[in-house]
Amino acid sequence: MKEACCILSCDIVNTDVVIVGTGAAGLFCALSLPETMKICMITKQKADESDSFLAQGGICMLRGEEDYESYFEDTMRAGHYENDEKAVELMIRSSNSVIRELLRYGVRFEKNADGALDYTKEGAHSRPRILFHEDITGKEITSTLLRQAQSRKNIEIREFTTMVDLVTENNTCSGVVCVAEDGTRYVINADNVVLASGGIGGLYQHSTNFPHITGDGLAIAIKHNVEVEHVDYVQIHPTSLYSTKPGRSFLISESVRGEGAVLLNKNKERFTDELQPRDVVSKAILAQMEKDGTDFVWEDMRPIGEETILQHFPNIYKHCLEEGYDVLKEPIPVVPAQHYHMGGIKVNLASRTSMNDLYAVGEASCNGVHGKNRLASNSLLESLVFAQRAADDIVYGINHVDADVEKVDMSAYDDLDSVFAEYKENIFGEMERERTNND
Numbered sequence: 001m002k003e004a005c006c007i008l009s010c011d012i013v014n015t016d017v018v019i020v021g022t023g024a025a026g027l028f029c030a031l032s033l034p035e036t037m038k039i040c041m042i043t044k045q046k047a048d049e050s051d052s053f054l055a056q057g058g059i060c061m062l063r064g065e066e067d068y069e070s071y072f073e074d075t076m077r078a079g080h081y082e083n084d085e086k087a088v089e090l091m092i093r094s095s096n097s098v099i100r101e102l103l104r105y106g107v108r109f110e111k112n113a114d115g116a117l118d119y120t121k122e123g124a125h126s127r128p129r130i131l132f133h134e135d136i137t138g139k140e141i142t143s144t145l146l147r148q149a150q151s152r153k154n155i156e157i158r159e160f161t162t163m164v165d166l167v168t169e170n171n172t173c174s175g176v177v178c179v180a181e182d183g184t185r186y187v188i189n190a191d192n193v194v195l196a197s198g199g200i201g202g203l204y205q206h207s208t209n210f211p212h213i214t215g216d217g218l219a220i221a222i223k224h225n226v227e228v229e230h231v232d233y234v235q236i237h238p239t240s241l242y243s244t245k246p247g248r249s250f251l252i253s254e255s256v257r258g259e260g261a262v263l264l265n266k267n268k269e270r271f272t273d274e275l276q277p278r279d280v281v282s283k284a285i286l287a288q289m290e291k292d293g294t295d296f297v298w299e300d301m302r303p304i305g306e307e308t309i310l311q312h313f314p315n316i317y318k319h320c321l322e323e324g325y326d327v328l329k330e331p332i333p334v335v336p337a338q339h340y341h342m343g344g345i346k347v348n349l350a351s352r353t354s355m356n357d358l359y360a361v362g363e364a365s366c367n368g369v370h371g372k373n374r375l376a377s378n379s380l381l382e383s384l385v386f387a388q389r390a391a392d393d394i395v396y397g398i399n400h401v402d403a404d405v406e407k408v409d410m411s412a413y414d415d416l417d418s419v420f421a422e423y424k425e426n427i428f429g430e431m432e433r434e435r436t437n438n439d
């Protein structure tokens with residue numbers, strides 16, 4: 001383990017690997033590391049409060065060699081062919097082994113009457129290839145991974161612990177500076193640091209993401225001149241339940257449209273093909289809202305049929321009922337909302353960033369899989385595949401660098417509001433720069 005000292009006295013925790021984030025990416029990375037390694041995971045809130053828990057629709061899987069070409073093409077087309085082809089191929093080809101591992105951990109995917117895995121379809125997929133668990137697939141996968149991690153003696157999870165900075169010297173990372181719930185500031189010193197800190201939805205007024213997921217990993221990477229990519233590629237989901245209440249927007253999963261729901265204008269007429277890629281459908285909805293002078297369009301789930309709605313989408317049904325809409329009887333108002341960040345910390349196929357001993361995985365990273373627009377249900381898969389690759393690289397990779405003594409001035413984190421205001425500015429500033437460069 002690397003030696004560290006602080007300019008001002010502070011506690012130091014020593015570990016082999018520190019993982020920032022307890023979503024699907026962070027947990028799968030931790031579980032893929034050998035049990036002989038000491039791993040410290042930190043998370044801003046409770047361990048089960050991550051966007052991974054919110055995923056509704058499902059997780060993609062390659063259905064045999066005959067599905068390869070069309071799965072690859074669907075991903076590329078959705079991404080406007082700006083995807084990294086090697087990364088896409090790796091993700092697709094790794095999907096069977098990752099799913100096998102999830103099943104081994106005890107994840108329950110829906111099965112058909114014959115006991116075989118069942119598949120659903122979402123927008124821009126040319127065939128059903130999405131595994132699901134009711135409409136709470138993310139919760140099923142991530143809670144299973146969390147239970148596994150909690151049972152491992154080598155993995156420690158620190159809740160309500162916020163990373164406020166990286167410890168770096170000579171382009172090498174040797175740990176993170178964090179703040180505990182009671183305000184205590186300390187350093188976690190590690191041979192390798194993995195940023196699994198999720199997307200940027202919390203920076204937006206209307207987002208389907210948890211408000212505490214505010215792109216901290218990305219902002220801190222920008223601060224330390226770690227390479228970032230496509231920060232301006234932000235996905236807007238076409239259908240969140242329209243509400244005037246403050247807080248997180250409730251997602252109406254794309255698989256609802258995949259199973260037959262239709263979008264209607266103010267006169268309750270269809271106005272677009274509901275199964276186009278997300279960015280195309282979002283644009284069509286926003287244009288229709290402008291034309292109609294409304295704050296939302298309607299989504300009618302009744303074509304799906306009562307039995308499938310109750311079996312496949314029990315939570316969406318229940319949530320809408322609580323909001324005063326019975327989807328079995330009437331259309332619901334929906335509006336696009338910020339949903340996913342395709343851009344992020346630039347990584348290679350081993351999830352390495354441009355800084356020594358610093359990795360980024362999941363939504364915090366940009367490995368090029370999604371190109372300009374993510375295909376539905378590819379993100380959980382991408383998170384898991386590249387989290388495992390990070391773990392493999394930590395164990396088997398070469399060129400790990402020993403950093404001797406790190407100096408941390410803890411007084412730099414006295415005023416955390418200003419620190420996070422600066423981080424927010426890092427992200428929106430970078431977005432603006434990329435947009436200007438692309439114009």
Ligand SMILES: Cc1cc2nc3c(=O)[nH]c(=O)nc-3n(C[C@H](O)[C@H](O)[C@H](O)COP(=O)(O)OP(=O)(O)OC[C@H]3O[C@@H](n4cnc5c(N)ncnc54)[C@H](O)[C@@H]3O)c2cc1C
Nearest residue numbers: 021022023025044051052055057058163198362363379380
């Ligand atoms: C409503 C919704 C539905 C979705 N549906 C699907 C779907 O059906 N299929 C699919 O493939 N994808 C779906 N997605 C996307 C997918 O869930 C996410 O992209 C993916 O789970 C990201 O996982 P992650 O581990 O990278 O990040 P998250 O799961 O977001 O985890 C981020 C973690 O980082 C921690 N963190 C952040 N900042 C700090 C900090 N400064 N210090 C300490 N900890 C920090 C957070 O507390 C959290 O634990 C959906 C997303 C949403 C919001």
